[in-house]
Amino acid sequence: METEQQQKTDAIVAQEPQNHIMLRVQAETQAFELIQRQAMMLSKSTLVPKDFAGNVANCAIALNVAKRTRLDPLMVCQNLAIIHGRPSWSATALIGMINASGKFSPLRFIMDDDDNPTSCFAVARDRESGEELKGEKITLDMAKREGWSTKNGSKWLTMPGQMLRYRAASFWSRAYASDMSLGMYTQDEVRDFAEPPRNVTPKNPFVMPEPEPEEPAQEPAKEPETIEAEIVLEKKAPVKKAGFALDEMIKELEKEVNP
Amino acid sequence: MRLEHDLGKKYYEGGATPSNLGGFVSKSMLFDFAKSPWGWKHSKAKESTPAMALGSLVHCLALTPKKWQEDYAISEFDSYRTKAAQEWRDDTVAKGIVPITNEQYEQASIIADSVMSDDDLQPLLVAGYDTEVAMYSESDEINVRGMVDIAPKSGDCLIDLKTISSITSEANLVNVVLNRGYHWQAAMYLDLWNAITGENRYRFILAFVESSAPYETAIVDISEFIELGRDGYTKAISLWKKCVSEDTWTKTISVNTKLKLPYWAIKQ
Numbered sequence: 001m002e003t004e005q006q007q008k009t010d011a012i013v014a015q016e017p018q019n020h021i022m023l024r025v026q027a028e029t030q031a032f033e034l035i036q037r038q039a040m041m042l043s044k045s046t047l048v049p050k051d052f053a054g055n056v057a058n059c060a061i062a063l064n065v066a067k068r069t070r071l072d073p074l075m076v077c078q079n080l081a082i083i084h085g086r087p088s089w090s091a092t093a094l095i096g097m098i099n100a101s102g103k104f105s106p107l108r109f110i111m112d113d114d115d116n117p118t119s120c121f122a123v124a125r126d127r128e129s130g131e132e133l134k135g136e137k138i139t140l141d142m143a144k145r146e147g148w149s150t151k152n153g154s155k156w157l158t159m160p161g162q163m164l165r166y167r168a169a170s171f172w173s174r175a176y177a178s179d180m181s182l183g184m185y186t187q188d189e190v191r192d193f194a195e196p197p198r199n200v201t202p203k204n205p206f207v208m209p210e211p212e213p214e215e216p217a218q219e220p221a222k223e224p225e226t227i228e229a230e231i232v233l234e235k236k237a238p239v240k241k242a243g244f245a246l247d248e249m250i251k252e253l254e255k256e257v258n259p
Numbered sequence: 260m261r262l263e264h265d266l267g268k269k270y271y272e273g274g275a276t277p278s279n280l281g282g283f284v285s286k287s288m289l290f291d292f293a294k295s296p297w298g299w300k301h302s303k304a305k306e307s308t309p310a311m312a313l314g315s316l317v318h319c320l321a322l323t324p325k326k327w328q329e330d331y332a333i334s335e336f337d338s339y340r341t342k343a344a345q346e347w348r349d350d351t352v353a354k355g356i357v358p359i360t361n362e363q364y365e366q367a368s369i370i371a372d373s374v375m376s377d378d379d380l381q382p383l384l385v386a387g388y389d390t391e392v393a394m395y396s397e398s399d400e401i402n403v404r405g406m407v408d409i410a411p412k413s414g415d416c417l418i419d420l421k422t423i424s425s426i427t428s429e430a431n432l433v434n435v436v437l438n439r440g441y442h443w444q445a446a447m448y449l450d451l452w453n454a455i456t457g458e459n460r461y462r463f464i465l466a467f468v469e470s471s472a473p474y475e476t477a478i479v480d481i482s483e484f485i486e487l488g489r490d491g492y493t494k495a496i497s498l499w500k501k502c503v504s505e506d507t508w509t510k511t512i513s514v515n516t517k518l519k520l521p522y523w524a525i526k527q
Contacts, residue, residue, distance in 0.1 A: 025525055205398040205493050206260065206454030 035063050038073075048077045061087065069097065069180060083190040091166035091186040098169070098177055103127060107172065109165045120164035122172035135172030138164050148192035155188065163188065260455045263393040267329065268355070270393045270406055277302060280503050283395070283404040286447050286492065290440035293495040295511040296502045313367060313470055314422040316359065321371035321420055322390035322408055332356045333364050374420060374468035379478035383464065387412040394451040399496050405448045409466075416462035416480075417448055422470045426477045432467065436481055441465060442488030443495075445481050450489065461485075 039059035042048060052058045062080055065087075066073040079093030099106045105125040111117040122135040140160055143149040148167075149156035156163045170186045185193065263270075275282035277300050284292075292299040307315075319327045332351050336344035351358045359367075374380065392407045409418035421441070426432065436442055445463030453459055463485065467477040502508055 029526055204450040204454055205496070206396045206403070206450050 035060055038063055042073060042077065045074075047074065049081070051080075051082045052077045058082065065182060068182060071097070080184075081187050083187055083194075086185065086190050088185050088187045088190045089181060091169055091188060094173055094181060094186055095169050097180045098124070098173060101177065101180060104133070104177070107169060109168055111161065111164070117161045117164055120161075120168045122165075122168040124172070124176070126176075133172070133176050135168055135175060138167045138171065140164070143167075146192070151192065154192075260396040261394075262455055263395070264389065264391070266391070266393050267323075267326070270391075270404075274404075276304070281402075283402045284496065284499060285404055286440065286444040289492055289495040289499065290443055292499060293491070295509075296498065297508040297510040300502075300508040310422070310424070310470065312357070313363065313370075316357075316363065316367040317370045317374075317422050317468070317470075318408065318420055320367050321375050324371070330357060331359050331364070333361050334358050369472075370422065370468055370470060370474050373474040374466050374476050377466065377468075377476045377478055380418070380464075380466050380476075383411055383414060383416065383418060384409070386414065388418075394448070394455055396451050396454055398493070399500055401496050401500055403447070403451065403496070405444070405451050407448055407452065410452070415460050416464050417452060417460060418464045418466055419444065419448075421465050421467050423467050424470055426467055426469055426475055432465075432477065432479055436465070436484060440488075440491070442481060442484035443492040444488070446485045446488035447492045449485065 036056070039056045039062075042059040042063070043052060043054055043056045046053070048059070052062060059077070062076045063073050065071075065080060066076040069076070075093075079090045080087050081090065082088075095107055098104060104127060107122050107124045109120050109122055112119045118141070119137055119139040121137040124133050125131065126133055140149065140156070143156045143163070148154065148163075166186060166188055170181070170189055173181045174183075273279075273282050275284045275288055291302075316327075316331060319330055334344070334347065336347065339345050339348050348358050388409050388411045389407075390409055392410050394405045394407065396403055407417050408420050411418070419441070423435065449460055449463055462480055462482045465479050465481055467479065469475045498509075
């Protein structure tokens with residue numbers, strides 16, 4: 001009797017983890033279906049930007065980001081752009097999220113020169129510890145060396161102050177508030193970091209690559225035109241008179257050497 | 260690299276087979292091979308199905324109408340039940356000629372007319388065209404060949420005829436193209452053609468025609484599939500080279516794979 005009871009208990013204990021897994025799978029399935037319905041609705045809205053309009057998958061990602069950052073889904077859609085295939089925040093949204101988080105004092109930007117800035121870093125204070133949190137100093141020299149300011153149409157050349165602030169904010173957020181940016185770059189960073197477009201058109205495998213142009217070959221030294229000389233000789237002197245002709249030529253040569 | 264005209268059946272000689280690995284590789288051979296090199300290496304020669312036979316006859320009547328009697332002969336008999344009929348059939352087959360019935364000839368003629376007189380196809384042919392142009396070249400040290408059905412004398416495209424049981428819908432044609440590797444054919448034929456002629460054709464047109472009355476046609480451009488096709492056939496050529504040189508023939512699933520439970524099964 002006791003053994004039978006023990007067996008029943010063992011069976012229940014063994015079944016428990018399996019039930020737990022099934023419940024989790026069921027919960028995940030329900031959550032997935034819910035987010036799919038929400039994404040469907042969002043994608044049909046005329047207020048969402050083009051990256052999300054009619055794109056249920058992108059909307060589902062935006063909803064996921066909204067859930068993790070505790071932001072409004074529409075706000076996420078409006079500030080999250082897909083650039084070169086990467087989701088990225090607008091710098092202003094990122095600054096707004098940091099300021100609204102309540103964890104830090106509002107982000108401030110320290111420029112070396114207000115009129116003609118060449119460097120900037122962001123700073124804020126941790127509200128809990130009171131510690132001052134300084135971000136990486138961004139300089140125009142850095143922008144040049146990293147190739148950010150040398151791209152066609154770069155805003156670093158026309159709006160250096162604004163770009164210094166935006167870049168300082170995104171560096172600061174990655175150092176102190178990476179939970180807000182979720183590891184995503186800002187839109188201007190993605191544009192700056194993007195490699196120049198490459199020609200990805202596959203090559204025709206039946207066409208041999210063009211050979212490297214070779215150095216022009218030197219013209220071979222001209223061989224003595226012996227055949228022509230023979231012909232001339234033949235014209236001047238038939239074969240049977242070759243001996244005579246040669247004698248004449250030798251005499252001519254002797255005249256030239258010893259006039 | 261070369262183009263050849265009027266090869267007829269000669270074109271099909273010297274192709275790569277499981278027993279002749281040094282032969283020319285073609286799109287259809289590569290497509291079969293890439294699905295499972297092991298399966299291809301251990302396969303037997305494909306037997307002609309009635310659909311394939313009708314397709315060949317349509318091709319012949321549409322593309323080389325003056326030469327159809329070199330390859331086909333219409334039977335005077337209603338069936339092959341009699342000794343005389345059987346003898347005629349066997350003699351014909353022995354000569355390398357395919358015996359066909361009058362009904363088959365008439366049906367194939369109507370199909371051929373239907374596609375060649377199509378209003379969407381005609382504008383592509385106004386400048387004149389060559390048919391059944393064989394192309395030979397080499398890629399990655401592998402001999403490759405292909406046969407263009409229709410090469411307009413001028414223009415930016417090559418055209419291939421396809422008989423199909425039912426056109427059904429645009430989505431169906433997309434599936435047909437991808438499942439039968441017509442996008443590989445498009446990429447490979449354009450690459451071969453451009454490499455040999457020095458031209459830059461970039462469109463591949465499929466002229467579909469249904470094999471049953473009223474023989475509806477669909478002229479479709481599959482240029483958008485070319486990049487995918489090129490990726491497919493070039494990888495297949497590399498795989499072919501590797502398999503032949505190492506004499507190892509991978510299976511469809513070549514490692515001890517752990518199958519994953521799909522989402523829909525969990526949901527059930």
